[in-house]
Amino acid sequence: MSAPRVSARVSGIEESATIRIANLARKLRAEGKDVISLSLGEPDFDTPAHIKRAAWESLQQGETHYTQSAGIPELRNAIAKKLREENGLDVVPEQVIVTPGAKYAIFEVACTLLEEGDEVVLIGPAWVSYEACIRFSGARTTWVNTSLENGFVPEPEQIAEQVGSSTRLLILNSPCNPTGAVYPKDVLRAVADLACDHDFFVLSDEIYEKIIYGGEHVSIGAFEGMQERTITVNGFSKAYAMTGWRLGYAAAPEWIIRGMLKIQSHSVSHPTSFVQRAGVAALSGDQSEVEHMRAQFERRRDVLIEGLWRLGMECPKPEGAFYVFAHVGRWGTGDEVAERLLNEALVALTPGTAFGSAYRDYVRISYAASIEQLQEALKRMEAVL
The missing domain is CATH 3.40.640.10 (Type I PLP-dependent aspartate aminotransferase-like (Major domain))
Known part of the structure; x- marks a missing residue:
């Protein structure tokens, strides 16, 4: 059998950093550690009921082909x-x-x-x-x-x-x-x-x-x-x-x-x-849940930004989405800070280099998490940093 190898096309592509870190956070959770994951771009809300009902009704009607x-x-x-x-x-x-x-x-x-x-x-x-x-x-x-x-x-x-x-x-x-x-x-x-x-x-x-x-x-x-x-x-x-x-x-x-x-x-x-x-x-269907989620994200943004500014992190207040891109150079590179916070604070963030080599001193923080989780994460980060 020839030596195992993948194509040059595939070998030149890195694994998704956000998914890799999220998987690491899940692994630590499975080991019983209380990890707060602020790394993945995933709303923590449930899919609205009328959307789930439409899928269920489609299944019941035999639309499985x-x-x-x-x-x-x-x-x-x-x-x-x-x-x-x-x-x-x-x-x-x-x-x-x-x-x-x-x-x-x-x-x-x-x-x-x-x-x-x-x-x-x-x-x-x-x-x-x-x-x-x-x-x-x-x-x-x-x-x-x-x-x-x-x-x-x-x-x-x-x-x-x-x-x-x-x-x-x-x-x-x-x-x-x-x-x-x-x-x-x-x-x-x-x-x-x-x-x-x-x-x-x-x-x-x-x-x-x-x-x-x-x-x-x-x-x-x-x-x-x-x-x-x-x-x-x-x-x-x-x-x-x-x-x-x-x-x-x-x-x-x-x-x-x-x-x-x-x-x-x-x-x-x-x-x-x-x-x-x-x-x-x-x-x-009804769009009220979309607005409800947007309003919740806005509240979370304000809580997180205030806490990060108090820590001394430089970051503009986001005008959309549910991420903060913060400069952490005073504590090390983004990779170093993310590793330290995961190991010592059990808070998962994404290093800035995942989004471009010019951003080695940054981390991305997702606020697709409850206000209680964000407040606890800030407390842990403050204790370490």
Whole structure:
């Protein structure tokens, strides 16, 4: 038998840091240790009852077989309607694909649009899986690194400096994971102008659009000239507390959707049949639980930020999502601080280098946890730091 080896394509990709740390926290819990995990981007709320009921009713009706690879018509219709009414996008169902999670939609986009030698502009710090998808496609990443001083919002001039003749795609994530930054409309307008002038595509990851505190969500695909060069990605995991349901979607020009569909039909086939019925219920049903969760996240943000500032951590107050990106350089690198807090305080955080090599002195802290857990975590962190 030949020596065990994986392909160069796979060996060049790192394991997801957020999932690795979350698994380590679970292992410590299984050993009986009282770990508070503030590392994973997962709402701790239950999925709303009417959404679960829709999945149960679908099961009872025998909807346990194959569906269309792009998703059931009812869900594609509901998504197109949502994007037209809420996001101002001129979308028809044929421009929508339903995927097993928003992450898989991003993977499909990368494999559909990118070739060897293409460049993708990432705004750092950036979610851990973007670069992995880019590498898998054979393309390379160009970073626009934002700063704490600017609230982790990019300057248009910074972005323009990184756009070149090989730029094929720019990835936007607003509200942003890991910083919670919400990009102002003028920044999005500048990106749209660059995309039109230099003829590249924009992937707009809008998974946190429902979790904004005081501002408004703007979809770049609604700007003039962006209809044919924007791929809007979203899903159900964050707004509806449906992480384990694995349900996402993308809206794009039909030729891009057809390319994504080839990948989907030859890999996962389609999202789970009865989960798609739950997606219809999520979009068409009562939205009060979405607002309730958003309000709870806002309260938690305020408790956590006040505690971190009291500890002396530098971090802007997030305007969206449920993360704080904090500078911990006075105590060591992010990796050192995260390791120390896990071992000595039993508090799990994610080192900043998971989101870009420029952020070695940062950690990401998720406040998708109860106020009681956040207060206890702050107490433990204070004792150690």
